[in-house]
Amino acid sequence: MPTGRAAGPTPLNALGDNVLTTTLDRVINWGRSSAIWPALFGLACCAIEMMGTVGPRHDLSRFGSELFRASPRQADLMIVSGRVSIKMAPVLRQIYDQMPEPKWVIAMGACASSAGMFNNYAIVQSVDKIVPVDIYLPGCPPRPEALIDAVVKLQRKIRGEPLVKRSA
Numbered sequence: 001m002p003t004g005r006a007a008g009p010t011p012l013n014a015l016g017d018n019v020l021t022t023t024l025d026r027v028i029n030w031g032r033s034s035a036i037w038p039a040l041f042g043l044a045c046c047a048i049e050m051m052g053t054v055g056p057r058h059d060l061s062r063f064g065s066e067l068f069r070a071s072p073r074q075a076d077l078m079i080v081s082g083r084v085s086i087k088m089a090p091v092l093r094q095i096y097d098q099m100p101e102p103k104w105v106i107a108m109g110a111c112a113s114s115a116g117m118f119n120n121y122a123i124v125q126s127v128d129k130i131v132p133v134d135i136y137l138p139g140c141p142p143r144p145e146a147l148i149d150a151v152v153k154l155q156r157k158i159r160g161e162p163l164v165k166r167s168a
Contacts, residue, residue, distance in 0.1 A: 024163065025162055025163040026159070028163055029158055029159045029160075029161060029163065030159060032076070032102065032158050033064070033154075033155040033156075033158040033159050034064045034155070035064050035066075036063075036064055036065045036076060036077045036104075036151065036154070036155065036158075037065065037066070037067075037069050037074060037075050037076055037077065038065055038068050038069065038075060038077040038078070038079050038151075039068065039069050039071075039072050039075035039077065039078045039079070039095065039099065040068035040069070040070070040079070041078055041079060041080050041081065041092070041095065042081050042082060043080070043081060043082030043083060043084060043088070043111075043112075044081070044082025044083050044109075044111060045082065045109075045140075045141045046081035046082045046108050046109035046111070046112070046141040046142065047081045047082060048141070049081070049108075049141045049142060049143065049144055049147065050079055050081045050108060050144075050147060052144045053144040053147050053148060054067065054068065057144075058144040058145065058148060060147075060148060060151065063148065063151055063152060063155070064155070065077070065151055072095045072096070072098040072099045073098055073099070073100065075099055075103075076099065076100065076102060076103050076104065077103070077104050077105070077106065077151075077154070078095070078096060078099065078103070078104070078105045078106070078131070079105075079106045079108050079147070080092065080105065080106070080107050080108060080112045080127045080131075080133075081108035081109055081112060081141075082108075082109060082111050082112060083111035083112070083115065083116065083118045083123050083124075084111075084112065084123065084124040084127055084130065085122055085123055085124070086122055086123070086124060088124075089124050089130050092127070092130050092131065093130050093131060096130075096131045102158075102161075104134045104135075104154055104157075104158070105127070105131050105132060105133045105134055105135075106133070106134065106135045106136075106137055106147075106150050106151070106154065107126075107127045107128065107133045107135070107136050107137065108137045108141075108142060108147060108150075109137065109138075109139060109140060109141050109142055110138060110139065110140045111123075111140075112126075112127045113126060113127070113136045113137075113138060114126055116140060117140070134154060134157065135150045135153060135154050135157075137150045
């Protein structure tokens with residue numbers, strides 16, 4: 001038996017909390033920030049702490065960084081953990097250049113940020129002389145919890161970025 005109601009679109013006031021309005025920038029940045037794929041670039045002691053973040057105790061995958069990528073072409077985050085020698089600098093830059101856009105860098109540890117205790121002629125004094133760094137993570141070595149905090153801060157930064165860099 002027909003109920004007397006015409007079949008048609010539901011009025012907007014009947015949808016309640018089932019409607020979401022946002023911008024394209026926010027949706028894409030939410031997707032980017034929720035699925036960060038880091039490239040493993042461990043050079044020293046900090047690499048051990050970095051690898052500890054994917055273990056069951058800390059579980060970096062809770063925050064969208066499921067596993068470390070072996071290929072830079074599949075990664076959008078480079079975590080430089082440890083000291084970078086002058087001979088390693090061109091390799092670091094080449095790997096960074098192979099990453100697709102958009103890409104981000106975390107300098108993990110005192111050595112990556114300022115050469116740390118290895119402040120000598122053979123060590124690059126800061127990774128930002130080779131690649132642009134988004135987050136500096138201090139410590140010698142930083143704890144896995146600090147790296148997770150840095151990834152969460154990077155996610156917040158990504159969510160606030162414009163989709164297309166607008167010129168004023």
